Amino acid sequence: MTRQMAGPRPLTVGIDVGGTNIRASVVDGDGEMLDTVQAPTPHSARALEDALDRVVRELCRRHPIGAVGLAVAGFITADRSTVRFAPHLPWKDTPVARRLSERLELPVILEHDANAAVWAEYRFGAAAGGHNVVLVAIGTGIGAALLIDGELYRGTHGVAPELGHLQVVPDGRACPCGKRGCWERYCSGTALADTAIEMLATDPVHSTVLARDIFRDPGSLTGRRVAGAAQDGDPLAVQVMADFARWLGLGLAFVSDIFDPDLVVIAGGVSSSAPLFLDEAREEYARAITGAGHRPMARIRTTQLGEAAGMIGAAELARATLADTGRGRSRVARSSH
Incomplete structure (x- = not known):
């Protein structure tokens, strides 16, 4: 079925393809979300593409859609057509964009989820007005994205920048990537739990609510639980958050020494707890940056769009692709495949 798209800025669909939910x-065109649907993420490639x-x-039954963008946590080829590898998804070297485009008869692009998020923040959120922008998405690990002069930098093979896997502690904590001492092992939601357990093992005299939780069931501890305890003033949790802030500030100093951004956006699930750590992280960053006191420092902000950034950014990037190809019509068959 063919539909005319209203106006010069067509509606597009942005999809956050997560390990648990789609x-x-x-x-x-103003970055406003008009309609949203959600579904569980299947575990096979065919079932995921069907979903x-x-x-x-x-969504196409309710709106005239011009293109689709997928935000994926994984390695995407530089032409944004193929998922090389995504640790929580069943795609490996899979031409996802082509397959979905053929099924939907719509342009489809892929983007790394952090790239999609920084693009959304740049167009409509916390990074508006920035020129060289780094986004650091802190959740289970660290995702990152880089804008240079307002353009996404993806690297030669489409996988840059993997800032979470900068080694900050030689022979440090083991990382799922295969290395040891990666930044995300000390500065992430997972790291909050690991740090709490390590601190308690080193100094078991802590007698706090969080300490009792750890002794009772260390495997149940989460970064969210640590942040909540810190919010309540738990001394052990407060100490853990201070350690997290130090590692965030140090890591941002490394990043600034390499890229010299004018703006850093902190996103991801941990960003919701920013009042617990961001001021201390800024102070550590100001101390640790090369040439401290003799150079301008990047502004550090938290996300404005939150969890919606990936969807909004993927949709906006799909809109840009549509404009580049000059396509002004939308074709979506109602029949299922």
Whole structure:
């Protein structure tokens, strides 16, 4: 079925393809989400593509859609057509964009989820007005994205920048990437739990609510639990957050020494606890940066768009692709495949 798209800035769909859920939104040219659907993430490649097909078709029945963008946590080829590897998804060297485009008869692009998020923040959120911008998404690990003169930098092979895997502690904590001492092992939601357990093992005299939780069931501890305890004033949790702030500031100093950004955006799940650590992280950053006191420092902000950034950014990037190709019509069949 063919539909005319209203106006010069067509509606597009942005999809956050997570390991647990697929979240898809219709986004207009001002970055506003008009309609959203969600579905569980299947565990096979065919089932996942079927699920994506269904959610797009559901939205297309209600809106004239011009293109689709997928935000994926994984390695994407530089042409944004193929998922090389995504640790929480079943795609490996899979031409996802082509497959979905053929099924939907719509342009489809892929983007790393952090790239999509920084693009959304640049167009509509915390990074507006920035020129050289680094986004650090802190959740289970660290995702990162880089804008240079307002353009996304993806590297030669589409995988840059992997800032979370900068080694900050030689022979430090083991990382799932295969290395040891990566920045994300000391500055992430997972790191909050690991640091609490290590601190208690080194100094078991702590008698706090968090300490009792750890003794009772260390495997149940989460970064969210640590942050909540710190919010309540738990001394052990406060100490853990101070350690986290130090590592964040040190890491941002490394990043600034390499890229010299004018703006850093802190995103991801841990960013919601920013009042517990951001001021201390800024102070550590100011001390640790090369040439401290003799150079301008990057502004450090938290996300404005939150968890919606990936969807909004993927939709906006898909809109840009549509404009580049000059396509002004949308074709989506109602029948299922």
